[in-house]
Amino acid sequence: MTLDTPKGTRDVLPEQKILRDFIISKVKEGFETYGFLPLETPSIEMYDTLASKYAGGSEILKETFKLTDQGKRKLGLRYDLTVPFARFIAMNPNIKMPFKRYQIANVWRDGPIKLGRYREFIQCDGDIAGSSSMMADTECIALAESVFTSLGLDFEIKINNRRLLNGILEYVGVKEKDFNSVIISIDKIAKIGEKDVREELINKKIPDKKITELFSIIKTKGTNEDILIELKNKVSNKNANDGIEELEEVFNYSNLMGLKNVKLDISLARGLSYYNSTVYEVYLINSKINSSVAAGGRYDNMVGNFMESKTQVPAVGISFGLDVIYDAIYDETKLKKTLTKVYIIPIKTMNEPLKLLKILRDNKINSDIDLSQKGVSKNLDYADKYGIPYVILIGDNEIKAGRFKLRDMKTGQEEMLSEKEIIEKLRNK
Amino acid sequence: MTLDTPKGTRDVLPEQKILRDFIISKVKEGFETYGFLPLETPSIEMYDTLASKYAGGSEILKETFKLTDQGKRKLGLRYDLTVPFARFIAMNPNIKMPFKRYQIANVWRDGPIKLGRYREFIQCDGDIAGSSSMMADTECIALAESVFTSLGLDFEIKINNRRLLNGILEYVGVKEKDFNSVIISIDKIAKIGEKDVREELINKKIPDKKITELFSIIKTKGTNEDILIELKNKVSNKNANDGIEELEEVFNYSNLMGLKNVKLDISLARGLSYYNSTVYEVYLINSKINSSVAAGGRYDNMVGNFMESKTQVPAVGISFGLDVIYDAIYDETKLKKTLTKVYIIPIKTMNEPLKLLKILRDNKINSDIDLSQKGVSKNLDYADKYGIPYVILIGDNEIKAGRFKLRDMKTGQEEMLSEKEIIEKLRNK
Numbered sequence: 001m002t003l004d005t006p007k008g009t010r011d012v013l014p015e016q017k018i019l020r021d022f023i024i025s026k027v028k029e030g031f032e033t034y035g036f037l038p039l040e041t042p043s044i045e046m047y048d049t050l051a052s053k054y055a056g057g058s059e060i061l062k063e064t065f066k067l068t069d070q071g072k073r074k075l076g077l078r079y080d081l082t083v084p085f086a087r088f089i090a091m092n093p094n095i096k097m098p099f100k101r102y103q104i105a106n107v108w109r110d111g112p113i114k115l116g117r118y119r120e121f122i123q124c125d126g127d128i129a130g131s132s133s134m135m136a137d138t139e140c141i142a143l144a145e146s147v148f149t150s151l152g153l154d155f156e157i158k159i160n161n162r163r164l165l166n167g168i169l170e171y172v173g174v175k176e177k178d179f180n181s182v183i184i185s186i187d188k189i190a191k192i193g194e195k196d197v198r199e200e201l202i203n204k205k206i207p208d209k210k211i212t213e214l215f216s217i218i219k220t221k222g223t224n225e226d227i228l229i230e231l232k233n234k235v236s237n238k239n240a241n242d243g244i245e246e247l248e249e250v251f252n253y254s255n256l257m258g259l260k261n262v263k264l265d266i267s268l269a270r271g272l273s274y275y276n277s278t279v280y281e282v283y284l285i286n287s288k289i290n291s292s293v294a295a296g297g298r299y300d301n302m303v304g305n306f307m308e309s310k311t312q313v314p315a316v317g318i319s320f321g322l323d324v325i326y327d328a329i330y331d332e333t334k335l336k337k338t339l340t341k342v343y344i345i346p347i348k349t350m351n352e353p354l355k356l357l358k359i360l361r362d363n364k365i366n367s368d369i370d371l372s373q374k375g376v377s378k379n380l381d382y383a384d385k386y387g388i389p390y391v392i393l394i395g396d397n398e399i400k401a402g403r404f405k406l407r408d409m410k411t412g413q414e415e416m417l418s419e420k421e422i423i424e425k426l427r428n429k
Numbered sequence: 430m431t432l433d434t435p436k437g438t439r440d441v442l443p444e445q446k447i448l449r450d451f452i453i454s455k456v457k458e459g460f461e462t463y464g465f466l467p468l469e470t471p472s473i474e475m476y477d478t479l480a481s482k483y484a485g486g487s488e489i490l491k492e493t494f495k496l497t498d499q500g501k502r503k504l505g506l507r508y509d510l511t512v513p514f515a516r517f518i519a520m521n522p523n524i525k526m527p528f529k530r531y532q533i534a535n536v537w538r539d540g541p542i543k544l545g546r547y548r549e550f551i552q553c554d555g556d557i558a559g560s561s562s563m564m565a566d567t568e569c570i571a572l573a574e575s576v577f578t579s580l581g582l583d584f585e586i587k588i589n590n591r592r593l594l595n596g597i598l599e600y601v602g603v604k605e606k607d608f609n610s611v612i613i614s615i616d617k618i619a620k621i622g623e624k625d626v627r628e629e630l631i632n633k634k635i636p637d638k639k640i641t642e643l644f645s646i647i648k649t650k651g652t653n654e655d656i657l658i659e660l661k662n663k664v665s666n667k668n669a670n671d672g673i674e675e676l677e678e679v680f681n682y683s684n685l686m687g688l689k690n691v692k693l694d695i696s697l698a699r700g701l702s703y704y705n706s707t708v709y710e711v712y713l714i715n716s717k718i719n720s721s722v723a724a725g726g727r728y729d730n731m732v733g734n735f736m737e738s739k740t741q742v743p744a745v746g747i748s749f750g751l752d753v754i755y756d757a758i759y760d761e762t763k764l765k766k767t768l769t770k771v772y773i774i775p776i777k778t779m780n781e782p783l784k785l786l787k788i789l790r791d792n793k794i795n796s797d798i799d800l801s802q803k804g805v806s807k808n809l810d811y812a813d814k815y816g817i818p819y820v821i822l823i824g825d826n827e828i829k830a831g832r833f834k835l836r837d838m839k840t841g842q843e844e845m846l847s848e849k850e851i852i853e854k855l856r857n858k
Binding site: 021033035038041042045049066071087098106108120132142339343351358368369382 | 433434435436439441447449450458461463464466467469471472473474475478494496499500502506517519526529530535537539548560562564565568571575682685686687767768769772779780783784787794795796797798800801811814815
């Protein structure tokens with residue numbers, strides 16, 4: 001038997017997992033500070049739910065892992081956290097709205113393995129169901145600003161509005177039935193470039209002149225206010241006006257909340273067809289990472305479609321990409337290899353070492369001890385290999401003196417300290 | 430389409446998830462304080478790994494969810510965290526030993542749904558590979574004592590030793606080839622009673638007289654020391670002597686660490702065949718929960734068998750049962766419905782409310798605000814329904830006074846406070 005992990009999956013080593021857990025803790029703290037409550041849904045959903053025409057669509061369904069239980073029910077591993085959220089809301093119509101929930105959990109997609117794409121990955125989603133106010137959209141944007149600030153990253157939040165995009169398409173003469181398809185092409189400009197998108201649109205039978213005009217409009221540059229003024233002067237139809245009004249509301253709330261990183265970008269489209277209003281993506285500045293690190297938008301027509309009553313349930317959400325944030329922060333030279341602060345090396349006695357170990361742990365100081373009766377130099381090597389910052393040596397001399405030898409593994413400096421002094425010193429490290 | 434979650438799975442509501450997350454945080458803190466490092470392995474393993482004859486055995490394999498990827502590879506959802514751990518160690522033979530890792534993650538078993546059994550559930554496992562010292566076993570026991578103490582539960586840690594059990598079986602004349610089978614029967618005494626176990630053993634062709642003698646020995650009562658003395662006097666063979674020596678070592682280390690809840694129980698067996706030395710289970714005292722809430726033991730012969738070199742890798746571990754701990758702690762009347770501390774109700778203005786909201790959140794006070802322009806009484810009802818402890822009302826009067834109305838939702842008491850006073854008050858709640 002050859003041992004391996006399945007294609008597209010991997011083991012996350014402690015030094016990697018420590019950094020991942022750090023990011024997750026910041027995202028979780030952000031969600032909770034912003035009033036989102038935790039919800040857990042099963043990893044496995046009924047296949048019918050995942051395959052619903054209101055769910056993720058045929059592209060994603062092709063990548064869904066299928067399974068059956070012993071009752072031969074058709075099941076699937078969830079490919080995102082949005083569809084299970086919609087299913088949950090639909091099954092719990094009496095939940096008090098607006099309902100703000102977050103979920104940080106694995107999702108699975110049996111797709112092609114490209115650089116940095118995995119078949120099992122963690123999504124960190126926050127969604128608000130039951131509010132059509134642009135204040136809810138602003139909550140998601142404010143949350144993103146808070147999380148990336150707390151992670152110490154430089155970023156920009158690009159924002160746009162699907163109604164405005166529709167209005168622009170209408171203005172340049174694209175037919176309504178082609179809106180979604182054209183928007184999905186526009187979404188690729190940053191990734192594949194204008195030339196390839198133009199080709200794609202020509203294949204979709206959009207006349208060359210319309211494409212040129214469309215490109216000229218979505219490339220409008222300037223402050224958020226400048227761009228909106230220019231658009232108002234040029235494009236004037238119901239869709240565009242509604243979209244501009246919604247954007248103005250979001251900017252108004254954002255200003256009141258003191259958000260500084262929100263930038264209107266008319267070329268931003270988002271690849272998913274269910275968005276109907278605000279859309280946004282977060283990009284890092286001065287980073288090796290070019291793809292978005294968080295993204296989301298408003299999808300007012302999805303949740304209600306899961307309900308028998310077809311009641312409309314407005315919804316807006318944001319998803320943080322754990323892997324891509326990890327790649328942005330990852331710095332091999334700064335990786336913490338351990339969470340353990342101190343390692344005890346007993347020399348020919350276990351009595352005092354075990355007593356001290358217990359006291360350190362009772363004081364919530366992450367501590368470890370030699371478990372293989374190694375010699376001192378092998379023990380120092382072990383502590384060094386794991387990057388444990390302090391070591392305590394306890395032998396006859398130390399016991400007689402009533403003090404213990406604390407060694408700083410980085411500087412090699414040693415001090416003879418009392419139990420109390422050691423606790424004091426390590427607790428604040 | 431009828432919406433549902435798959436059989437044996439469920440949605441975990443915020444008020445349940447908050448309690449689950451609290452338990453997980455305590456277990457995680459315990460692992461880290463005791464020097465265990467986090468490791469993450471994929472949910473999906475190669476089916477061959479899960480089906481290895483050194484893995485969980487045929488009973489558990491029957492309950493394994495099978496799936497394939499698009500490359501038609503045979504895969505399975507992991508049924509525990511121990512087999513992936515063994516697979517990881519075998520794939521990383523150069524990892525510095527002893528290696529202490531923990532993993533808190535979902536596992537899946539497509540088994541019968543009985544009361545409290547789910548097909549997707551969370552395991553919290555800590556394991557130490559590469560140490561044959563009884564100090565490693567004591568680490569697991571000490572960790573359990575620390576975690577259950579921090580959860581505020583009364584408990585007893587029952588401990589036994591498989592070598593000792595083998596020695597007893599040898600003494601009463603059970604054949605060596607029947608050791609494992611008899612031990613698995615003994616394990617059921619607490620669950621199904623002596624009478625049924627006797628019947629099971631008779632079916633396994635163990636003579637009635639031997640069963641009687643076996644039962645009389647494993648029911649030996651007294652202090653840990655008394656029981657060992659009595660056993661030493663009665664049973665004297667290599668297996669029993671080795672087992673007793675190992676138990677004495679564990680008791681010695683436990684005493685030095687000041688552990689108070691470790692109780693020798695010769696009838697404790699554990700249902701898994703791979704244990705070869707120390708075994709332990711944690712039971713709650715004065716609780717509605719009768720089953721064990723954590724359990725583990727030493728399995729020195731499993732990990733190495735996954736390696737080509739067949740090098741022996743001694744290992745010992747403990748697993749905490751999240752669901753059963755949850756059931757033990759669950760008290761409907763004490764359930765926290767929210768993590769949000771304060772809810773802002775704006776009255777005809779958004780300016781000051783949004784500024785205050787941002788300041789509260791920047792101070793890490795979990796805060797929320799009306800997102801649907803509801804009236805005051807509907808907003809109070811909303812905050813009440815979600816169990817949010819404080820509400821801030823902001824209207825013209827408050828703005829003029831430069832103070833905000835803070836309402837304690839439990840007592841109904843209202844105070845006019847400055848921004849600074851509100852932060853001070855809520856930060857310490």
